[in-house]
Amino acid sequence: MKSFIIVIALISVILASPIENTQKLFKYQQSDEIPVEFKEFLFKNGRVKIHIRAIEETDYVTLNYRETQIDLIDLLNVETNQVIETNLTYNFLEPLDREFMRISLPSTVTKDSEFILDIKYHGVLHVADDNGFYRASYRDQNTNELVWYATTKFEPHHARHLMPCYDEPQIRAPIGLQVQHDKNYRTFSNMPIINRTEIEGTDYVLSIFIDTPPMQTYLLAFLVSDFQYKSNEAQDIEQRIFAKPQSIQDGSADYAAS
Known part of the structure; x- marks a missing residue:
């Protein structure tokens, strides 16, 4: 059985909050790592940095959340990225x-103050229920090996299963994504990969994606798998169909890509 670790890092900026009218969000950064290991069906070392501007005086921030286990929340300085306060409390x-x-x-932050919440966490991959961040598998026809992959389905309100966030359709922010995964797997997301670096002394690589335009968190999507793709260009726009290697090789994906 193939297994791998995924590390997810997110950076995003939120400009408005329908949860409360006390913050604006500038950017999400999944900046470091969420490893996902299929042997245990966990995603580990998740980290999300949320750049926020207060639009009125406040002493708290409210986020959407589901099932993840919070390890540590730090408050960072926007300009220096240094820790101002560590181990913030939450309920x-x-x-x-x-x-x-x-x-x-x-302490209470004043109107127009900016700060970054740096949240470290871990969680469990869902089974293939098509919600949140989940795992699924297929059987290799040649080896009969069970091959796992991980993917996402956040619409309408399941991004909160991947990370604490403003999981509200009224809020848009750029999202930066980094995924650490087994070098035998590939990862795909909304944006192209800008850098892919082998991690010395391990069997893993770090894939860094270009930041998205401002968008809702439910529109974020990514896949970590051994899938291949069939591409087709129509009206100067490349379209890719991703599928199991056998489906690409035997032509099953040709019609979908045409």
């Missing part, structure tokens, strides 16, 4: 099925 708001977490700031 989950009632009723729990509304999926809100409130992070307490160490």
Whole structure:
């Protein structure tokens, strides 16, 4: 059985908050890593940095949240990226099925103040239920080996399963994504990869994507797999169909790509 680790890093900026009118968001950065290991069906070392501007005085931030385990929340200086305060406290708001977490700031921030929340966390990959960040598998026809892959389906409100965030359709922000994964796998997302670096002493690589335009979190998508693709250019726009290697090789994807 193939397995791998995915590390996800996100950076985003939020410009408005429908949850509360106390913050604007500038950018999400999944800047470091979320390793995902299929042997345990976990994603580990998740990290999201959220650049926020207060649009009124406040001493807390409310985010959407689901199931992930919070390891550490730090408050960073926007200009230096240095830690101002570490180990911020938080609580989950009632009723729990509304999926809100409130992070307490160490002091009241004034209107137009900017800061970064740096949240480290880990979680469990869903089974193939087509929601959130989930795992699925197929059986290799040649070796009968079970091959795993991980992918996302965040619409309409499942991005919060990948990371604490403003998972609200009214909010748009650029998103930067980095994924650490087994070198035998490939990763694809909304934007092209700008850099792919082997991690010395390991079997993993770090794939860094170009930042997205400002968009809602539910539009973020990525895939980590051994899939191949069939491409076709129509009206100067390249279209790619991703599928299991056998499906590409035997021509099953040709019609979809035409």
